[in-house]
Amino acid sequence: MKRIHTQWASRLAALGLIVGLTAGLATAGVAQSVSGRAYGVYASTPLGSTVQAPLAVLPAVSGPDGGDMANAESDGLSAGSALSVDFLNSITSGSVDRFGDPSAAAAQSVASVGNVNILSGVITAAGVIASVASTRTADGAVSNADGSTLTDLVVAGTQVTSGDGTVEPNTRMDLPGTGYVVLNEQIPSGDGVTSSGLTVNMIHVVLQQPILGLLGEVIGYQTVGNIIVGSATSAVGN
């Protein structure tokens, strides 16, 4: 009888030890991860090959001393009649562990482009900046796109911004005969507690073609290409 009690006591003690260790490690914070990427333009059209440049991708960051940065730049770039831009710069950086807080992490990315001309003048802008930041602390994880702007943006003859301005997230404008454009497109990710991420595409043109029925009537549209100008992504999580 005494032997049975001792076995049960040993098992309970071992279980308690495991629970205690698990709880302690969970509160102390598990390894964090950060990611980031930024690019000036992406174009995939029916008439041209896919380009994505200049692309900066944050290298893997880990450990208590983890931190890194990546950047890429180009003086100018064009993709046929679909797109021409100048002054492309992409920067992303990230790190884990803030002031010894192992639960902390941060990543931030910024992409900038000048002299934007899309679809032979259908969309023009003097400048585009996409800026995102994601942070995690013991209070939670958040992301924002503060600092993202469109300078002197004109869409299909409509002046959208004068000087350096912002538009509401996910603003959609139709481009008759071409498709539509989403301005300040924001795509969030994460649970907001232990993880958070955000992608902002400042100009996202969706190229569409009509789908015709048997009688030649338009019964829908299919996407045949995408053009993105000014894209930045950041994310933190575990």
Place this chain on the structure above:
Amino acid sequence: MFKPRYLVMLAAPAAIALGVWSCDRPTTVSPRMSKPNFWAGGEQCPGSKFTGGGRIDPPDHLDAEDQEDPQSGSQMSGKVTFGFNVFLGSDADGNCVVEKGEIQVVHHQPEYPFQVTWHVSIHDGVNSTDGSTPVPAHTYFSSRGGLCVVVGPTTARGHAVTLGGVKFTEQTRMSACDNGEPGSSPGFGPDAFRWESMENFGDTQLQFLTGGNIQAH
């Protein structure tokens, strides 16, 4: 001889202690910090790293309270985007230096089309552009309880895109302050950044971020 009850006697208190420890530790981190015990001021610095990136719009959001030195050269204005990652350490004489790091800064001139970029690269404690010069650094506490770092003066590779694609080198200096999380909120701040082009394009002065974040470690 080892007996099972010894395991019980040892493991049970340990488990309780770990559980209590995990529950009692504070779960919030204050953005305000006190000076660490090893802080000695002067040119010494904690062995630490700073990482950041984002945007400032000089001269709109000046952080005059925490700007260490007065404006040097002309006021740089327009939009400035940046990213950096620097690891600090001490040299043989105890001076604070950058052990390794990268800094990229882009000045989008208000009168497009014109753009200037700078890049600083530091490896094995020396500036990669000139190949031999150590990069001085120091840290100080901001009035908001944050921690700031100053890197330089040090040589940067520059590129003025529409000045005929002119490439140049010049002395530059970066300042960055981590005043809390997140580094930028709608509007600006609390984190701040400064870039000094000491020979050609002027000084942004210390500006609150309009986007991005800076983290001290």
